[in-house]
Amino acid sequence: MLQLERRPVDSSLMRWASPVLALVLTVITGFVLFLALGKDPVEGLTFFFITPISDLVGLAELGLKMAPLLLCAAGLTVCYRAKLWNIGAEGHFLMGALGASVVAVALVDMSGFWVLPVVLLAGVLAGMLWAGIASGLKTYLNCNEILTTIMLNYIALNLLLYTVHGPLKDPMGFGFPQSVMFADSALLPALIPGTRLHLGLAFGLLAAVAVWVLFARSFIGFQLNVVGQDHRAAAFAGFGARRLTWFAFLVGGATAGLAGASEVTGPIGQLVPQVSPGYGYTAIIVVFLGRMHALGIIAASALLALTFIGGEMLQIAMNMPKAVTGLFQGLLLFYLLTCDAFIHYRIRLRAPVRKPTHVAAPAATQEA
């Protein structure tokens, strides 16, 4: 008889083995799915996981997709450590793209080194504004941040669609819903010449380092951890929950806003309706897969970036539907959550009990 039993202490091995295990299970499930679809599973998995990163251009593309994921995930880590379930990175991202585009279009005739920073700053501020709305709703009106941020995501999307179909539409664009191409002075420089990889990845890595310093060294990081683990201890110590909520949300908005700004000033070079293939949502998986740790989210963002490119590769090479990216991401999250249960619990194999009933022992023995 199998029995789930609470561990006396949480398993730190399982904490880090769980993402690996989840990946293995995802690959196995992928294998079975390819079989069921009548495709060659080895070929399919190779196209998904290996082919996209087998040359420099491929790796550069990986870095390109990593950048927005890593930026969004860094900000979400700050929120999630404090158990603020901000689902709004997608909205912050879109607002960041929109804010940066408005300024970039306004400055389209300008040149000079200052243009790009101003454009990026506009994106950051727009992201912070969007996150600030959710933060204000939470701190002053006690609104659940999960609901408000999801709703704000849709408002941001529609705001963006309205803008590219209306005020920001390129008059010479044959009616396509897109803005004019930005001036060169508003574009991010490439990191590796000849590829599309741009400075955004450096922003992402810097953000990850900043998150590491925040939680390893700073007092405010400590306070965020305390709020997340035990809000009564935080109240007792006088760590103002309202102030920390604002901090976490604004950091989350700023990084996701920067991600959005980097996307329009990087590979795209103009505002288009489909700025984001869901980076803000995928970043949630990145944070959990990366164990809310700087190194972890770097690795996890690379893996999830791969699901985007791998999905495209399968569409081209094996004529698979676009949903394959979402499928793999969903599998990964599902298995991760399942495996995470074994951080706190373990399976005990018990010999068939001769006695008729058996009551599980509660874990607490301290007050016994």
Next chain:
Amino acid sequence: MKTGKTMSAALRLKLEGIVKEYPGCRANDGIDLTVEAGEIHALLGENGAGKSTLMKVIYGVIQPDAGRVIWNGHPVKVESPARAREMGIGMVFQHFSLFETLTVAENIALGLPADEARDRRKLNQLIREVSDRYGMALDPRRYVSTLSMGERQRVEIVRCLIQESTLLILDEPTSVLTPQEVDSLFTTLRQLAREGCSVLFISHKLEEVRNLCDRATVLRHGRVSGDCRPAKVSTTEIARLMVGDDTPISTEVSRAQPGDSLLKVRNLSWKTRDPFGTSLERVAFELRRGEIVGIAGVAGNGQDELLKALSGEIPLTPECIELSGKPIGDLAPNQRRRLGMAVVPEERLGRGAVPAMSLADNALLTAAGEGLVERGLVRPGRVRAYAREVIRRFGVRCNGEDSAAASLSGGNLQKYIIGREALQNPELLVASHPTWGVDVGSAVAIHEALVHLRNEGAAILLISEDLDELYQLCNRIGAICHGRLSPLAATADVGIGQLGQWMAGDFGDDGVTDVAA
């Protein structure tokens, strides 16, 4: 109802070699126990001695790994609490299992078979009969949320009696009662025993046990360390059985030398928004340097709210609290701490300390102002040194400053928390139930730390349900009831009867004058 008069078997319950092992701890290690019919039997022991585990075995909450349970002469297997109730074992837990939003009758009906529960009129009648007969006045139609702790306990006991229990287990039943309520509970229990019902009385209050119980079994470290007839031996002898030979069992408290006024609280009122919370009403008192002032009270009478108001977890108007002449009523907890205030809350895990965090990180929780943080950055070396200092000075038993707070025993964690606050040299320490659930050895260490702080010139406000502790440590004492504070008077002038009246809300005046101020 029958209370087992027909049962003539001398032994109601016999336990043989009960063993229960948890990961990393043998909670019960071969325990033998016998309870006769009509006997009031005490089960004594410190926290962690294995009393709760043994009780859970008897009541069928857990199954023993080895050993036999013999009920009225027959070996039985108690598979579940439902089976235990069927057999006639009733249990009153320390934390009552009542629904506050239901009436007394509804709560009792929940534990009965469907056909008995359905006839509400008959049930009401039965509740009245049983409660009258044993001197426990109860109105079956009242909502539990409106009942005092003593009345809630009566509901639990009446529930057991209606279920025709022949063995009543009471877990620390007096910790929530005023001295007068304790007397009436004992009267009820003695009457029950005379009628043949056995009572298993779990406690660590030795005076009560000597008063009430026919026999006592003492547990230590999961084993029986002795049996005695409590009335025949001294409390010191029983205490020795509980703690062993090498632990001091009381503190010598020198006389207090109160200095000038430090803390002034006036007209402190606060309305709770929690339907089951307590509002504070015009609380006023004054605290001087170098004294320990005690506030007694039955749990849930505003102690928690008062502590939060003083600590800064409840925001107030500036003027109602003054520390050294400075209004601080609107300051946050960390700001008050900077002004020399320290607080030890009642819950040590989940408020006084973050369970999953290390002791070092938990030092940072309140002691950040001791140079542990510079320009927003944590100084890990100093944090660890501070934690090590607390551990060394206060004899905290643990595996170093990296061990998680949750891994420490209650007493050791409490020593750590008191030490963390004391090392900050506070001018004012507010401590709530500092020795609740703490072993005798640690309690002595904690009392010594408090007296030491007092001698250094700090003012200490001690909120406690343990009257012995209050009488031992405090030079002034008062009580809180329904969010109102009684007068505070010199401990020597306040008899236990007077204090009991205050605990029940009878202040004899409007309750805002501070006699000694």
